[in-house]
Amino acid sequence: MKKLFFALLRSTRLINVIAWWNRKRVPILCYHSVTDGAESVQPDPHKQHIPLHLFLQHLDYLKKKHNIVSLPEFQKATRERRPLPDYSVVLTFDDGFEDFYKVVAPHLGQRKLPATVFVITDRADGRLVSNGESFLSWDEIHELASSGIDIGSHTCSHPYLPDLSVLDVTKELSESQAAIRSQLGQTQVSLSYPYGQVSESISRLAKSIGYSCAIASDAGPNDQSADLYELSRTVIASDDDVATFSARVSGLTWWISRCRRLFHPEKNVLRERSFSRRYGSAAAQSYLDS
Ligand SMILES: [Zn+2]
Numbered sequence: 061m062k063k064l065f066f067a068l069l070r071s072t073r074l075i076n077v078i079a080w081w082n083r084k085r086v087p088i089l090c091y092h093s094v095t096d097g098a099e100s101v102q103p104d105p106h107k108q109h110i111p112l113h114l115f116l117q118h119l120d121y122l123k124k125k126h127n128i129v130s131l132p133e134f135q136k137a138t139r140e141r142r143p144l145p146d147y148s149v150v151l152t153f154d155d156g157f158e159d160f161y162k163v164v165a166p167h168l169g170q171r172k173l174p175a176t177v178f179v180i181t182d183r184a185d186g187r188l189v190s191n192g193e194s195f196l197s198w199d200e201i202h203e204l205a206s207s208g209i210d211i212g213s214h215t216c217s218h219p220y221l222p223d224l225s226v227l228d229v230t231k232e233l234s235e236s237q238a239a240i241r242s243q244l245g246q247t248q249v250s251l252s253y254p255y256g257q258v259s260e261s262i263s264r265l266a267k268s269i270g271y272s273c274a275i276a277s278d279a280g281p282n283d284q285s286a287d288l289y290e291l292s293r294t295v296i297a298s299d300d301d302v303a304t305f306s307a308r309v310s311g312l313t314w315w316i317s318r319c320r321r322l323f324h325p326e327k328n329v330l331r332e333r334s335f336s337r338r339y340g341s342a343a344a345q346s347y348l349d350s
Pocket residue numbers: 154155214218254255
């Protein structure tokens with residue numbers, strides 16, 4: 061039903077009008093894994109494993125309609141309060157799945173497109189690998205970094221940060237940053253908060269530890285006055301066809317979810333219960349506040 065609605069909006073070019081309205085705001089697109097099989101990975105309860113053919117359709121759409129800039133370029137422009145070209149977007153990949161090296165990087169390289177990969181540093185060390193998923197090794201991360209891929213941190217072990225003590229959050233943020241710096245000799249390291257969840261004190265900590273910027277919840281495109289330590293991301297789902305994808309990139313899906321929250325506050329309660337069951341009550345509150 062939702063897909064049909066976005067297809068209709070796209071065919072009437074309304075999405076182009078919304079994209080034009082948001083042309084000066086920058087969506088930071090967040091992918092997870094891209095698989096090279098013809099079929100979608102099942103089960104995929106969090107819609108993280110997008111098939112390659114769909115991902116390539118997204119890239120073709122972006123090449124045609126948008127200007128893809130790197131995360132460091134976006135940060136620099138935001139710091140200098142300098143506008144980027146209209147319709148700019150940033151490409152990022154959370155979790156450091158190994159298929160980034162095998163499946164995604166060659167296509168980005170062919171198209172000369174910049175991207176940032178946020179790695180969970182314990183997994184790059186070969187630790188904490190669970191349920192058969194495979195993650196980038198340091199050798200692969202080295203190779204990606206030397207080919208121009210920007211490497212950021214997604215903490216050491218991907219915990220729910222707002223539930224940790226200050227000491228544990230500090231450890232997660234500083235040790236993962238130190239690992240990337242020592243492995244790659246990279247001075248500027250950006251951060252993506254696991255599950256997009258953060259509190260004011262955690263974002264202050266990320267800044268004081270020396271991260272160059274940090275990406276938080278799924279909250280639409282960023283304007284020029286965005287807080288560099290609580291940037292919004294736009295999460296892309298593994299079954300997003302081009303019409304749905306264009307609605308996300310335009311900022312339309314974020315407007316719809318804001319309106320839904322305003323007009324149906326009772327749905328927040330249901331979302332809070334479901335999030336709370338998964339991550340704890342503090343997590344749920346922070347999720348809803350974000
Ligand atoms: Zn993650």
